[in-house]
Amino acid sequence: MKHDTKVAVLGLGTMGHAFAANLIKAGFEVWVWNRSPGKDEALVAAGAHRADSPAEAAREVSVLLSMVATADATEQIMFGDQGAVAELPDGAVVAQMGTIGLEATKRLAARFEAERPDLELVDAPVSGSKGPAERAQVLILAGGDRQRAHAIEPVFEAISKGTRWLGPVGAGSRMKLVVNAWLVNVMQGTAETALLAEQLGFSTDTLWSVLDGGPLAAPYMKPKLDKIAASDFSTEMALDWGLKDARLALESGDAARLPGLAKIADIWQEAAAAGLGEQDISAVAEYLSKR
CATH class of the missing domain: 3.40.50.720 (NAD(P)-binding Rossmann-like Domain)
Known part of the structure; x- marks a missing residue:
């Protein structure tokens, strides 16, 4: 048409x-x-x-x-x-x-x-x-x-x-910062959970099989686990842009009441400085694994 x-x-x-x-x-x-x-x-x-x-x-x-x-x-x-x-x-x-x-x-x-x-x-x-x-x-x-x-x-x-x-x-931008603060927290949690599973002898597939169908199985998590397992950090959302959005959220909100997000932003800054900024945000798992 x-x-x-x-x-x-x-x-x-x-x-x-x-x-x-x-x-x-x-x-x-x-x-x-x-x-x-x-x-x-x-x-x-x-x-x-x-x-x-x-x-x-x-x-x-x-x-x-x-x-x-x-x-x-x-x-x-x-x-x-x-x-x-x-x-x-x-x-x-x-x-x-x-x-x-x-x-x-x-x-x-x-x-x-x-x-x-x-x-x-x-x-x-x-x-x-x-x-x-x-x-x-x-x-x-x-x-x-x-x-x-x-x-x-x-x-x-x-x-x-x-x-x-x-x-x-302005309302759209306010909500976008809220949504991306959630995304950054979920990505960091996914990366750390995948690394802990590996350290304790479980694959990401096994981890997902336990979560799948239950209240903890966030749909966003599965493709990120797959990227981590394959070491495929082709960009869906660049780590640099995720870091930018986390910083914008901290600037717009009360950073003292968002200590977890502040710590994640510091970690992602380190990962970007290590050369991972243009890769997908799931590359934070790669950074943490070599830390």
Whole structure:
């Protein structure tokens, strides 16, 4: 089915590339831009328009998705030289989908209000990683005015299994930090449990067979146990990004009341310094095994 909505996707990393691919499959006209070259080739072959700058990507679209890793990068592609915001048509909807933290989200919202109040900003990070993103099975955690941002609903439907509208802009980022704090804790617990099982003579398969079907069998745990067993740390979520999100959670919450998360962040910092930052977060098990 062909959609009339024209969409720009800025940032073609693991998640942004999957979003663009799913939008093309769903019949949207899509413009794509990425800071480093080469990541758009398959998308262009599938029908996307290649833009040479965020500004060029923004000129004809009514919905823009930004999916870059840091607050600085987000502000640059929005408001920097050849930034998208100045070129967006009146009334366009902008979804900021990266995990950039609460203070950066507030700054971004204030700047939109000051410079382009006609645009509708939606704070929309996602829960999910590479596989779910490719299958359009992430969950979008949205903050913003749903009625004013109605044009983005079919776009979100094409790239996700659903959207939770949680409140005004900023609510999505708050919930994202909560969800990723849980994820970081589960990953660390999974890694340590797998190592303890090995030390006491059990395989990860045996461990899972005991947990499977019971209340302790978190679905997220099984594929991570498989990666640990195979020493396959190909990236679903990079350890560097997990560490970033843990630090953002600690900055936004009361770190004194989150001592476990603080300790995990220190361990993951050590693992990143040991050269594992670009590998999957399950690589923390590899780091701990050699510690």
